[in-house]
Amino acid sequence: MAENNIYKPIKYKVDKIVEETSNIKTFFISSEKDFEFDTGQFVEVTLDGIGEAPYTPSSSPYIKNKMELTIMNAGYVTGKMHQLKGGETIGIRGPFGKGYPIKKFYGTEILILGGGVGLAPLRCLILTLLEEEDKFKKINICFGAKTPADFIYKDWFSELEKHKKVRLLRSVDVPDKDWDGTVGVVTVLLDEIKANYQEINSIVCGPPIMMKFGAKKLLELGVNEKNIYLSMETNMSCGLGKCGHCDMDGLYVCKDGPVFTFDEVKHTTEMKEFFRLFKDK
Ligand SMILES: Cc1cc2nc3c(=O)[nH]c(=O)nc-3n(C[C@H](O)[C@H](O)[C@H](O)COP(=O)(O)OP(=O)(O)OC[C@H]3O[C@@H](n4cnc5c(N)ncnc54)[C@H](O)[C@@H]3O)c2cc1C
Ligand code: FES
Structure with missing residues (x-):
């Protein structure tokens, strides 16, 4: 997918669009040229005359001629994306940023905590891990939704x-009459996991508030701050470490992230303010 001019989007066709929920859709994009990206990296998607926004592919990086993007209708650009019917052309630049350090996870137990549209990058991660399933002790997956x-x-x-290394747990905030699983915010599932928290590698992705409560709970359970991986989201522009739009107290999310360990982001104003709330409790 890489091209000489990193500012210039390459055109791709949207083959198909699947409605996942009332405000989230998956866009299937194909190309004769290979898509090259690492799990956790993101791309900038342009709609001509409308604007550009960053998304993390939700499909496997092992599948080269197709890419899926799962997008929540959150505002102007994403709203226009949701109006597409399929068959249109979109522009893509990238990939950008640093993804998950998969090789560091070899030989360890993994815990994945996700909520809402945060399952999109996590799907890409899980599909990547499953390509080498035998390299991991266990893959615990905790997913939550409203x-x-x-x-x-x-x-x-x-x-x-069906995967022997996978343990999948799901929770909802509000059940319907058919739901017989856990009820509560996604972090309640961590009490059910019974993992060796001192050694685990954990990956958290979801709405900002979920990521903070997720990190807090993992720290309480004894997970090392260097083993908690968070996928940060900020407003972006260039995606290249040039414009400063994504600055997070000295870290550029587009270039230094979007995947960071808790240890790397704990000094940021956002994290410090959240943890200050619980300091004396
Ligand atoms: C690295 C990265 C990967 C992402 N991956 C995905 C993905 O796979 N799927 C997905 O649905 N979304 C993803 N996002 C979020 C997505 O980029 C934003 O929802 C989108 O940019 C909003 O654009 P908009 O024009 O529709 O909204 P706007 O009209 O610009 O804004 C609507 C509201 O969203 C806020 N907002 C704008 N941009 C962001 C942002 N980047 N993060 C948080 N809030 C924002 C605005 O402040 C405003 O309150 C990702 C963001 C980043 C930084
Ligand atoms: S988006 Fe421009 S520096 Fe990160």
Whole structure:
């Protein structure tokens, strides 16, 4: 996918669009040229005359001629993306940033905590891990959603459960009459896991508030701050470490991230303010 001019989007066709929930859709994009990206990296997607926004591919980096992007309708550009019907052309630049250090996870137990549209980058990560499933002791996956209808990738869960190293747990804030699983915010699932938290590598992705409560709970359970990986989201522009739009107290999310360990981001104003709330409790 890389081209000489990193500022210039390359045109791709949207083959198909699948509605995941009332405000999240998956866009299937194909190309004769290979898409090259590492799990956790992001791309900038341009709609001509509308604007550009960053997304993390939700498909496997092992599949080179296709890419999937799962996008929540959050505002202007994403709203226009949601109006596409399929067959249109979009521009893509990238990939940018640093992804997950997969090789560091070899030989360890993994815990993945995700909520909402945060399951998009996590799907890419999980598909990558499953390519080398035998290299990991265990892959614990905790997914949360507001209601059962708000889960994306509903058809994928039964596939995941077939993998012998995978343990999948799901929770919802508000159940419907058919839900017989856990009820509560996604972090309640961590009490069910019974992992060796001192050695585990954990990956958290979801709405900012979920990531903070997720990190807090993992720290309380004894997970090393260098073993908690967070995928940070900020407003972006260039995606290249040039414009400063994504500055997070000295860290550029587009270039130094978007994947950071808790240890790397704990000094940021956002994290410090959140943890100050609990300091004396
Ligand atoms: C590295 C990275 C990967 C991402 N991957 C995905 C993905 O796979 N799927 C997905 O649905 N979304 C993803 N996002 C978030 C997505 O980029 C934003 O939702 C999008 O840029 C909003 O654009 P908009 O024009 O629709 O919203 P706007 O009209 O610009 O804004 C709507 C609201 O969203 C806020 N906002 C704008 N940009 C962001 C942002 N980047 N993060 C948080 N809040 C923002 C605004 O402040 C405003 O309150 C990712 C963001 C980053 C930085
Ligand atoms: S988006 Fe321009 S420096 Fe990060």
